[in-house]
Amino acid sequence: MSKHSIAVLAGDGIGPEVMEQALRALSVVSSKYDFELAYKEYPVGGFAIDTCGEALPKETLAGCEAADAILFGSIGGPKWDTLPLDLRPERAALLKLRSHFDLFSNLRPAKIYESLAHLSPLRPDIAKNNVDVLVVRELTSGIYFGQPKGIEGEGEQTNAFDTMRYSKAEIRRIAKTAFIAASKRKNKVTSVDKANVLVTSRLWREIVEEVATDYPDIELEHLYIDNATMQLVANPGQFDVMLCSNLFGDIVSDECAMITGSMGLLPSASINEAGFGMFEPAGGSAPDIAGLGIANPVAQILSASMMLRHSLNLTEAADCIDNAVLKTLSDGVLTGELLPADQKQNAKSTQDVGDYIISQL
Amino acid sequence: MSKHSIAVLAGDGIGPEVMEQALRALSVVSSKYDFELAYKEYPVGGFAIDTCGEALPKETLAGCEAADAILFGSIGGPKWDTLPLDLRPERAALLKLRSHFDLFSNLRPAKIYESLAHLSPLRPDIAKNNVDVLVVRELTSGIYFGQPKGIEGEGEQTNAFDTMRYSKAEIRRIAKTAFIAASKRKNKVTSVDKANVLVTSRLWREIVEEVATDYPDIELEHLYIDNATMQLVANPGQFDVMLCSNLFGDIVSDECAMITGSMGLLPSASINEAGFGMFEPAGGSAPDIAGLGIANPVAQILSASMMLRHSLNLTEAADCIDNAVLKTLSDGVLTGELLPADQKQNAKSTQDVGDYIISQL
Numbered sequence: 214m215s216k217h218s219i220a221v222l223a224g225d226g227i228g229p230e231v232m233e234q235a236l237r238a239l240s241v242v243s244s245k246y247d248f249e250l251a252y253k254e255y256p257v258g259g260f261a262i263d264t265c266g267e268a269l270p271k272e273t274l275a276g277c278e279a280a281d282a283i284l285f286g287s288i289g290g291p292k293w294d295t296l297p298l299d300l301r302p303e304r305a306a307l308l309k310l311r312s313h314f315d316l317f318s319n320l321r322p323a324k325i326y327e328s329l330a331h332l333s334p335l336r337p338d339i340a341k342n343n344v345d346v347l348v349v350r351e352l353t354s355g356i357y358f359g360q361p362k363g364i365e366g367e368g369e370q371t372n373a374f375d376t377m378r379y380s381k382a383e384i385r386r387i388a389k390t391a392f393i394a395a396s397k398r399k400n401k402v403t404s405v406d407k408a409n410v411l412v413t414s415r416l417w418r419e420i421v422e423e424v425a426t427d428y429p430d431i432e433l434e435h436l437y438i439d440n441a442t443m444q445l446v447a448n449p450g451q452f453d454v455m456l457c458s459n460l461f462g463d464i465v466s467d468e469c470a471m472i473t474g475s476m477g478l479l480p481s482a483s484i485n486e487a488g489f490g491m492f493e494p495a496g497g498s499a500p501d502i503a504g505l506g507i508a509n510p511v512a513q514i515l516s517a518s519m520m521l522r523h524s525l526n527l528t529e530a531a532d533c534i535d536n537a538v539l540k541t542l543s544d545g546v547l548t549g550e551l552l553p554a555d556q557k558q559n560a561k562s563t564q565d566v567g568d569y570i571i572s573q574l
Numbered sequence: 575m576s577k578h579s580i581a582v583l584a585g586d587g588i589g590p591e592v593m594e595q596a597l598r599a600l601s602v603v604s605s606k607y608d609f610e611l612a613y614k615e616y617p618v619g620g621f622a623i624d625t626c627g628e629a630l631p632k633e634t635l636a637g638c639e640a641a642d643a644i645l646f647g648s649i650g651g652p653k654w655d656t657l658p659l660d661l662r663p664e665r666a667a668l669l670k671l672r673s674h675f676d677l678f679s680n681l682r683p684a685k686i687y688e689s690l691a692h693l694s695p696l697r698p699d700i701a702k703n704n705v706d707v708l709v710v711r712e713l714t715s716g717i718y719f720g721q722p723k724g725i726e727g728e729g730e731q732t733n734a735f736d737t738m739r740y741s742k743a744e745i746r747r748i749a750k751t752a753f754i755a756a757s758k759r760k761n762k763v764t765s766v767d768k769a770n771v772l773v774t775s776r777l778w779r780e781i782v783e784e785v786a787t788d789y790p791d792i793e794l795e796h797l798y799i800d801n802a803t804m805q806l807v808a809n810p811g812q813f814d815v816m817l818c819s820n821l822f823g824d825i826v827s828d829e830c831a832m833i834t835g836s837m838g839l840l841p842s843a844s845i846n847e848a849g850f851g852m853f854e855p856a857g858g859s860a861p862d863i864a865g866l867g868i869a870n871p872v873a874q875i876l877s878a879s880m881m882l883r884h885s886l887n888l889t890e891a892a893d894c895i896d897n898a899v900l901k902t903l904s905d906g907v908l909t910g911e912l913l914p915a916d917q918k919q920n921a922k923s924t925q926d927v928g929d930y931i932i933s934q935l
């Protein structure tokens with residue numbers, strides 16, 4: 214029987230309540246598929262600021278280092294928005310974890326489920342046209358981390374600067390991730406850049422072309438970021454894997470998420486070269502509905518499934534969770550935000566949805 | 575009688591044929607409102623590469639310098655896409671003209687006309703909700719022009735870099751443009767940045783807040799770029815003026831354009847501090863339909879109207895053109911790309927649409 218240790222970082226807002234459902238689902242599949250998960254919970258984000266004085270306490274980081282994977286909830290909220298930028302949950306915890314563990318490979322799937330196509334803000338004929346995109350975003354380099362960044366000069370000439378920077382090695386490894394992912398999907402990679410303006414994008418395109426020669430069965434296309442944001446609105450069904458740098462991936466993945474109209478369903482994975490990773494819902498901490506028992510647990514449960522698949526290599530258990538979620542959605546067992554105004558009385562609670570998914574495992 | 579000289583740069587693809595209609599419309603309003611326009615045509619883009627050996631010949635640049643405004647068509651096409659980047663029409667002509675004339679203020683209106691709401695890729699309830707956005711994009715700084723940019727290092731560590739850079743003065747002048755524009759519209763400015771990650775965005779936000787104090791009647795909100803691309807899909811009707819840096823404005827304005835579903839209707843203006851400007855359709859040169867007489871002339875005609883309004887201060891004549899276009903659209907006098915599949919037989923030609931607009935002037 215395989216044994217794995219998980220660092221559980223539930224965080225703020227709806228994090229703890231959706232995490233509870235994910236842990237329940239994990240415990241069911243672990244008995245069914247005969248593996249053991251040892252959880253340890255650690256404070257993170259605003260909760261950690263309040264209780265330990267910083268968003269990512271040493272013990273939390275040490276706990277993550279000792280674990281086989283990190284299951285993450287969500288962090289932040291208005292309470293901590295007035296802190297200096299570097300102390301705020303997003304930077305002090307999220308960006309820190311990404312860079313500390315070199316989680317360069319960020320996978321953000323976005324899919325329109327047929328039974329939920331009416332939630333998409335897109336026209337039905339577009340939304341129903343097989344929208345199933347995987348954004349592969351580089352997560353530990355580019356303009357988020359490039360040096361130098363700072364402020365210089367005087368008076369009105371004071372100027373701030375950030376550096377977008379990519380090495381061949383950094384581009385190569387994320388490009389490989391994208392091609393491998395596409396080979397398990399619809400065999401198409403769309404690489405997003407701004408090669409008509411940026412030197413980093415030209416190197417990006419050059420290396421992506423090089424990597425592509427190792428995957429002759431995968432179709433490769435290049436799209437400028439401005440055109441990508443347009444095509445995503447006009448016809449997202451044309452995409453399979455979208456390969457993006459850090460900043461462009463931030464933009465593209467959020468646009469994809471919104472296009473589905475159901476952010477509460479979307480998981481994400483951030484993985485390093487050793488396969489170690491952090492798994493978290495694509496949406497935020499939703500402080501406005503925290504504690505009401507109405508948050509959608511699906512994104513957190515699917516994040517747990519991504520953890521099983523990508524870090525722990527427990528494919529069957531992951532498939533089992535994914536199928537149970539699919540069944541739950543098509544059976545119409547839904548939290549309120551997924552229901553039209555005139556059907557809100559049919560809304561299920563966080564716990565109800567968790568129960569139903571578990572009953573399908 | 576006022577007299578103005580216009581440099582006409584029709585360019586490639588559909589540029590010349592739509593330009594012809596814009597010049598006809600201008601000549602009608604110039605008699606009606608008693609001003610004189612002296613046109614001189616100059617080669618630009620791929621056509622200039624083919625005939626003069628470079629995308630922006632000296633005579634063209636000199637002609638623009640001698641003029642009161644530049645009316646621009648569109649440039650580029652597959653024929654010139656294999657040239658080295660710096661020689662290609664986009665960089666060698668477009669970016670060069672922007673920086674040479676310090677055209678820092680780029681205005682890109684995007685509006686969903688009620689009679690054409692069905693063209694939007696958004697759900698009808700969203701598309702019909704008063705979508706009328708003006709993107710104010712900074713056009714001569716940021717990561718497009720920031721120094722240093724280049725490549726350094728060896729082997730797999732070879733790395734490319736671009737610098738995003740903004741001075742207080744650069745932010746201040748574009749912010750003012752946005753607030754002034756909002757004061758003539760719906761009194762709201764949404765400033766788009768990534769202040770949770772970028773130092774340039776923090777300075778951006780600081781200066782925008784400073785400028786805002788001079789416009790107490792204008793509502794100001796800040797949105798991260800990732801959230802902006804989401805909100806534009808979920809509910810574009812919430813926006814009035816969107817104030818963006820060069821790169822973010824490129825992305826946001828194209829997403830806005832696609833959301834209208836009618837790129838062929840959208841003009842743009844790029845203006846400097848003296849009010850001198852370049853006016854051009856938001857869409858591209860559409861080489862696939864060039865010469866067929868079916869291209870939509872509206873964006874070019876509205877670009878001419880923006881020229882009258884913003885560079886030549888001929889407001890009445892500009893209003894007259896805008897109203898004629900509105901009437902034409904609501905009368906259903908449309909080129910084919912604006913018609914549903916089963917009404918293509920009602921498509922009007924470039925010339926027909928030009929004629930109808932002129933008949934309404």
Ligand SMILES: CC(C)[C@H](C(=O)O)[C@@H](O)C(=O)O
Pocket residue numbers: 303304307308463770771800
């Ligand atoms: C919170 C923020 C720093 C972060 C990012 O930009 O990476 C978020 O938008 C995300 O996409 O995970």
Ligand SMILES: CC(C)[C@H](C(=O)O)[C@@H](O)C(=O)O
Pocket residue numbers: 409410439664665668669824
């Ligand atoms: C052609 C390209 C360099 C240009 C830009 O990015 O500015 C275009 O996309 C635009 O928006 O005018």
